[in-house]
Amino acid sequence: xxxxxxxxxxxxxxxxxxxxxxxxxxxxxxxxxxxxxxxxxxxxxxxxxxxxxxxxxxxxxxxxxxxxxxxxxxxxxxxxxxxxxxxxxxxxxxxxxxxxxxxxxxxxxxxxxxxxxxxxxxxxxxxxxxxxxxxxxxxxxxxxxxxxxxxxxxxxxxxxxxxxxxxxxxxxxxxxxxxxxxxxxxxxxxxxxxxxxxxxxxxxxxxxxxxxxxxxxxxxxxxxxxxxxxxxxxxxxxxxxxxxxxxxxxxxxxxxxxxxxxxxxxxxxxxxxxxxxxxxxxxxxxxxxxxxxxxxxxxxxxxxxxxxxxxxxxxxxxxxxxxxxxxxxxxxxxxxxxxxxxxxxxxxxxxx
Numbered sequence: 001x002x003x004x005x006x007x008x009x010x011x012x013x014x015x016x017x018x019x020x021x022x023x024x025x026x027x028x029x030x031x032x033x034x035x036x037x038x039x040x041x042x043x044x045x046x047x048x049x050x051x052x053x054x055x056x057x058x059x060x061x062x063x064x065x066x067x068x069x070x071x072x073x074x075x076x077x078x079x080x081x082x083x084x085x086x087x088x089x090x091x092x093x094x095x096x097x098x099x100x101x102x103x104x105x106x107x108x109x110x111x112x113x114x115x116x117x118x119x120x121x122x123x124x125x126x127x128x129x130x131x132x133x134x135x136x137x138x139x140x141x142x143x144x145x146x147x148x149x150x151x152x153x154x155x156x157x158x159x160x161x162x163x164x165x166x167x168x169x170x171x172x173x174x175x176x177x178x179x180x181x182x183x184x185x186x187x188x189x190x191x192x193x194x195x196x197x198x199x200x201x202x203x204x205x206x207x208x209x210x211x212x213x214x215x216x217x218x219x220x221x222x223x224x225x226x227x228x229x230x231x232x233x234x235x236x237x238x239x240x241x242x243x244x245x246x247x248x249x250x251x252x253x254x255x256x257x258x259x260x261x262x263x264x265x266x267x268x269x270x271x272x273x274x275x276x277x278x279x280x281x282x283x284x285x286x287x288x289x290x291x292x293x294x295x296x297x298x299x300x301x302x303x304x305x306x307x308x309x310x311x312x313x314x315x316x317x318x319x320x321x322x323x324x325x326x327x328x329x330x331x332x333x334x335x336x337x338x339x340x341x342x343x344x345x346x347x348x349x350x351x352x
Contacts, residue, residue, distance in 0.1 A: 016043075020050040027051060028058035028086075037067055044071040048078035055105075058086040065091045073099040086110035089141050092149060094125040101130025108161075111149060112140035124152050135160040142166050143173035143195070151180055159185045163192040171208045174225075182211035189217055194224040203227065204252070206235040213242040220248040226256040228284055233263055237270050246275040247305075253282035253312030254342030261315055264289030265327050272302035272331065280308045287316040287324040302331050310339040 016029070027047065031040050040063060047054070057079070059072070065088075072091065076082065076099040083105050087096070089112035100106060109131075137159060139146045143166045150162070162185070164177065174193060181188055204227055212218070221243070229236075229252055243249075249271070261284050269292075271281065281303075309332060316324060328338070 017046065017050060020047075022051065022053060024051040025053055026056040027054055029060065031059075031061035031063055033062040033064075037063070040068065041071050044068065044075050047075055052079070053081055054079050055081050056084040057082065058110075059088065059091070060086075061088060065093060065096075069093055069095055072096055076100060076103060079103075081105055084108040084110070084136075088112065089145075092124050092153070097124035097153065098127055098130070101127055103133075105133060106131070107133050108136035108138070109134060109153065110138040110140075124149075136163075137161070138163040140165045143170060143177055143193075147173060147176045147180060150177065151184075159188050161190040161192075162188060163190075165194045165196070167196060171204050174204070175208045175211070178209065178211040178215075182214040186214055187217045188215055190220040191215070191218060192220075192222040194222070195226065196224070204229050206231040206239075209239055212239050216242055217245060218243055219245050221246065222248070222250040223252045224250075224254075225252050228252065228255040228257060228260070229262055231262055233267055233270070236263065236267065237274075240271055241274045244274060245277065247277050248280040249275065249278060250280065250282040250310075251284075253284050253310050253314075255284055255313070258284065258313045258315065261286035264291070265324060266290075266292045268328075268331055269302055272306075277305055278303065279305050281306060282308075282310040282312060283314070284312050285314040287314060287320045291323060291327055303333055303336065306333060306336045308337050308339065312340060313342050314340070 020027075029043075031043070040061075047057075057075075061068070065072075072087075073095055076085075076096070080103070082103055085100065085106065085108075087110070092100075092111055100109065131153060134153070135158065137150065137153065138161075139149055141149075141164075143164065146164050146166065159181075162177075162181065166173075174195070177193065181191070204225055209229075209231075212221075240249075263283070263285050265285055265287055266289070267283070267285065268281075271278070309328075332338070
């Protein structure tokens with residue numbers, strides 16, 4: 001059930017009570033700060049009584065957390081079947097984190113619905129041994145703030161999935177996220193780090209991603225950043241050779257700054273030999289770089305499971321089109337789809 005009270009013809013959140021019953025298992029709502037606080041609190045307090053079997057809840061509001069902290073804690077205490085909760089960025093206080101940490105069924109935690117740059121984030125104090133069932137954490141906030149949250153919340157949990165969307169471009173902050181994962185969550189299987197800041201370049205290099213070598217259980221990596229990766233083929237190979245379980249590798253295929261790439265097409269067979277289970281591969285390459293001499297491998301010996309190859313905004317010239325096509329036809333299976341381009345290209349065309 002989705003209830004949006006950000007409409008002028010909906011006066012109070014309690015109107016939604018007409019549709020709330022014990023059969024509802026998922027609830028999403030937005031509460032305006034202009035609503036009387038007493039009505040907002042009444043709405044939160046009545047949720048467990050009307051929908052006691054909720055397994056998912058998405059709390060969206062502009063009301064300050066200090067005004068609703070107690071009501072949120074009470075709400076969580078009375079929803080023992082809750083498996084997923086989504087909270088605004090600054091709603092993970094120590095008190096709310098404590099309430100969440102003892103939730104027996106909680107498996108997925110989402111933090112943040114907007115990028116509020118002007119608010120200081122303080123890591124919550126979480127009791128030891130909390131969040132034992134948590135296996136998915138999704139946050140929308142700067143990497144620096146996300147690192148504080150992750151380090152505090154995931155003390156006793158074994159994460160399977162980590163998803164972070166950030167406006168922050170700092171490679172140091174991204175490195176800290178990966179270091180935390182390498183030190184505390186080596187069994188993590190899915191990692192998604194996205195940054196959409198266009199303001200300036202930052203350097204993403206081998207040191208940024210060095211900790212990936214310790215995350216050998218990863219099956220899916222998705223890195224999106226406006227700057228290209230800067231590392232040697234040997235450095236990239238040292239990372240990818242440790243990630244043999246990957247089925248999906250999306251390694252910043254569409255950077256905004258795309259004049260040159262660190263790798264040529266010759267990196268593809270290296271990836272194929274390390275990651276034999278890949279079904280999706282997305283990379284930013286430079287097709288102008290020299291191609292290796294043809295090797296005695298049949299088409300079936302490499303990328304046997306690959307179904308999608310996206311080269312994003314990879315660099316290529318008219319002169320290198322034919323050699324690149326011949327090289328790809330040697331290593332890609334017939335069932336593999338070849339894709340290119342980036343979302344920001346169409347955006348630039350519309351605005352430019």
